Amino acid sequence: MTRTHGASIAAVVLALLFAGGALTVASAEREEAPATPTSASADAGFARDMSVHHQQAVEMSFIVRDRTDDVEVRRLAYDIANTQANQRGMMLGWLDMWGLPKVESGTKPMAWMGMGMGGNGGTGPLEAALMPGMATKAEMDRLRKASGKEAEILYLQLMTDHHKGGVHMAQGCVEKCSVDIERNLAQGMIEGQQSEMGLMADLLKARGAKPRS
Numbered sequence: 001m002t003r004t005h006g007a008s009i010a011a012v013v014l015a016l017l018f019a020g021g022a023l024t025v026a027s028a029e030r031e032e033a034p035a036t037p038t039s040a041s042a043d044a045g046f047a048r049d050m051s052v053h054h055q056q057a058v059e060m061s062f063i064v065r066d067r068t069d070d071v072e073v074r075r076l077a078y079d080i081a082n083t084q085a086n087q088r089g090m091m092l093g094w095l096d097m098w099g100l101p102k103v104e105s106g107t108k109p110m111a112w113m114g115m116g117m118g119g120n121g122g123t124g125p126l127e128a129a130l131m132p133g134m135a136t137k138a139e140m141d142r143l144r145k146a147s148g149k150e151a152e153i154l155y156l157q158l159m160t161d162h163h164k165g166g167v168h169m170a171q172g173c174v175e176k177c178s179v180d181i182e183r184n185l186a187q188g189m190i191e192g193q194q195s196e197m198g199l200m201a202d203l204l205k206a207r208g209a210k211p212r213s
Contacts, residue, residue, distance in 0.1 A: 039100050042176035045112025046186065047091040048104060050169055053131050054084040054091075057162055060135065060155060063143050067151035072203060080159065080196065087185065094182065113172040133165020153209045156200045160211045163193040163200075 037043035061081035065074050095102050109131045130136065135143075135158045146154050166189060173186035197211075204210050 036098050037100070037179060039104055040107075040112075041178070042112045042173060043179050043182055044095065044098065044100050044104075045107075045110075046169065046173040046177055046182065047095050048102060049109050049112070049131055050166070050173075050189075051088045051091045051102070052109075053134060053162075053166055053169065054088040056134055056140075057081070057084045057159065057166075058088070060140070060143060060158060060162070063140075064151055064155040067143070067147045067155075068149075070152055073152045073155065076196070076199065076203070077155070083192065087189070090185065091182075094179075110169075112176070113169070131165060132168050133162045135162065149207060153204065153207050156204050156207075157209070157212045160197055160200050160204075161213065163197050164213075167193050 058081045061077035061084075065077045065081075068074065092102055139154075139158060143151065143154050143158065170186040170189040170193075174183055174190070177183045177186065201211060
């Protein structure tokens with residue numbers, strides 16, 4: 001056997017070994033890759049419900065920015081609206097990527113957490129359909145009509161309740177969601193909203209008020 005022929009055989013063997021190793025790694029990666037969430041999963045349920053929850057926070061924040069000139073409250077409202085609008089876009093994008101509907105007919109809010117329905121303590125049909133911490137239509141109407149210090153206090157109280165509900169939902173995702181990036185987002189929501197609740201408590205105290213609960 002010539003040296004050149006021997007080198008060729010060695011090269012082929014090495015190539016086959018490399019290819020086999022690559023196939024093994026690729027197969028392992030496919031086996032470890034998480035399955036796409038189903039429509040009934042906690043991942044999909046959290047993405048849908050928190051998108052709705054976030055949308056109300058964005059709406060409340062835009063309302064108060066038009067009802068007060070206070071720099072601190074307007075800055076907080078802008079931060080909340082910007083953060084939650086971006087997070088909402090991420091969650092809706094995941095639903096698109098997973099090929100799942102953004103609204104699941106026949107599924108009650110919070111079913112993915114085993115709650116069967118949302119609710120914030122209200123007894124009417126509207127209130128019974130709300131998720132934890134969400135403001136009622138009457139509360140949203142009050143915020144639209146208020147101005148100045150009254151609007152600031154009401155917004156801070158409503159948003160504190162809203163954040164408490166949001167933290168509860170995010171904790172559910174941290175425990176139940178299977179997609180790492182979504183669990184990480186949920187954990188970030190918990191930390192961010194808890195920090196904002198501390199700030200809102202200080203802002204309420206400076207206005208002679210306190211959280212409702």
